[in-house]
Amino acid sequence: MGYRVLDPDDIAPSDDRPCELRGLTEPAGLDRMAINRFRAEPGEMLPLAYHYHDDQEEAFYVLSGTLHVETPEETYEVPEDGLFVVDPGSPQRAFNPADAETSVEVLAIGAPPTEGDVHAYDP
Template identity: 70%
Template sequence: MGYTVVDCDDVETAEDRPCEMRRLTEPAGLSKMAVNRFRAEPGEEIPLAYHYHETQEEAFYVLSGTLFVETPERTYEVAADSLFAVEPESPQRAYNPPEADAEVVVLAVGAPNVSGDVEAYDPDGR
């Protein structure tokens, strides 16, 4: 058996991201899922681009604030203490709009923990 406690504030923030991102997967010793914590100020995006994953499922649990998630069909408003789940091959872009009055803090979990399955999505080139 193995157990790990990770203080998110002890984890370095990722470079070159549109908002604060702390990669928690490795510090937690996880291999089958990816776990990240995001803190986005008003006007900041969470992903690098509008995208989808070929095989990975994603879940965004909103710890505080309101997360907005744009999809091809509509934009969702996900309140604190709510979970937004994304199936593979489902395009999405998560963000905190410029007119928001507060930051949004999100815990994101993706499984399986794979690299290279991210594809850019162009909403205008459907």
């Protein structure tokens, strides 16, 4: 059996994102899913680009604030304690709009954790 307890605040944020990203996958020793915690201030985007995945399913659980997710059909507003799920092949761009009053904190889970599975989407 294996167990681990982590404090995400002890994990250094990534410096290559438009918002705060704390990658939890590797510190947790996970190999069948990817988990990230995001904190986006008003005007910040979570991913590096509007994108889609070939194989990975994604789930965004909103810890605080309101997450906005742009898709080709519409822009969704996901409130605190809400869950937004993205199927493989479905383009999306998660963000906190510039006119938001607060930051948004999100736990993002993706499975399987694949390399090279992300593709830019140009609407």
